[in-house]
Amino acid sequence: MKDLLARIEATAGVLNSQSGSTGTILPYMYIHRFNTKHVPIPDPGDPFLYIVIRGRLQFFNANGINECRQGQYFISPVDVPSSGVFPEAKESTSFLAVSVNFSLADIIGVILDTEGDAPFEHTVGKEDNEDPENTEHVLSILDRMLSLGLKPSTVGFMSNHLKRELMFAILNGSFGDSLLKGVMNIQNAGDIYQINSWIKQNFRDVFSVQDLADKTQMSISRFHQKFKTAVGMGPLQCQKQLRLSEARRLMLVNDLSVTEAGMEVGYESLSQFIRDYRRQFGMTPLKDIQQLRSAIKKQPD
Known part of the structure; x- marks a missing residue:
């Protein structure tokens, strides 16, 4: 996992080294880099994946203080606060994260395509970010997504393919169960x-x-x-x-x-x-x- 994180960090640096939230060649993928303690969290109004590549992010919400560390991710359409805290903020040390936005159609499309063939059996009984194998799978997909920015000619075909693969990985991970339940709420x-x-x-x-x-x-x-x-x-x-x-x-x-x-x-x-x-x-x-x-x-x- 360390090699994957290092590779993603290096690729993100090549694509954009500026502070703030910036888009990529993929219209649904963003790089977030901050040197300040206050880190704004995107809010597209739909579910999105947010994964920490370097540093750690603390959230303040009604349930207390939660923390997302390097290599950990969350996905939620509703209850993520509008900002977090990067405790180690310094000019020489930046926080780095990557996010991917999903539409309702993206999620339902993957669910319908796999229904009855590959049920999401692995989502029950696992704590958030307590599944290293799944997290490594998610990171490997993000690595390939970012790499498309270095090879723009391959974007057309691979963009949708990788997005669907990423959603499938999320649905099979520790956040899958809550996402499946949330889809019905979003739909209604x-x-x-x-x-x-x-x-x-x-x-x-x-x-x-x-x-x-x-x-x-x-x-x-x-x-x-x-x-x-x-x-x-x-x-x-x-x-x-x-x-x-x-x-x-x-x-x-x-x-x-x-x-x-x-x-x-x-x-x-x-x-x-x-x-x-x-x-x-x-x-x-x-x-x-x-x-x-x-x-x-x-x-x-």
Whole structure:
């Protein structure tokens, strides 16, 4: 796996060494390179694979702090936050990742083509990123995808072929089961995922369920029901979780005070912010951040 990661890193460097998120010769594939602690996560509104090639990325969400290390990947259409943290950020050390976007048609096409012939038996009972063989397979496909940028004449045929092979590998990996279940939600509520993406970008603002329903031209009751079915929570609860997770990150990473963090994410009342924070994370902001800092110090590098 180390050789694959080194080869992908080298090819990505040849194709683009600039900071930021850049496209490749494949319209669905992107290279992400950052030297800053704040790393924006793409949000195309559909499922996407995101794999760390160099460094590690910490996520702050309602379930706590998750980490994606070198060679690990995630794929999710909904619950990935809009940004992560690269703890080792330096001018001389850059974070590097590759992402691949998928459409609903991409996923369903692979599922239909393999139905009854090669069921996805290997997805049950495996923890995320606990399948080295699958991860190596995914990396080998990404290696070949990036290599197309060095041989543009082969793109026409290989582009779709490799994308389908990558989706097949994902469906057979530790994220396959959740992706299969999510496909039905996307199929039944594609417009809801676009609204969810909008909320991620605008969670600091004040808006109502009516405002969101109007964007989809649905009644409030129908919109709320579809949103909750697709995302797993109501739209305002989703907004609140995004606010609180971002406030947690701002206090832990940017050293903002409780008041500054609450105001930064859109709260007008400090007491309301503290109440919501305690309900979400089980303790006051100050105590929570103290415990998180203590736990991080004890973690091995």
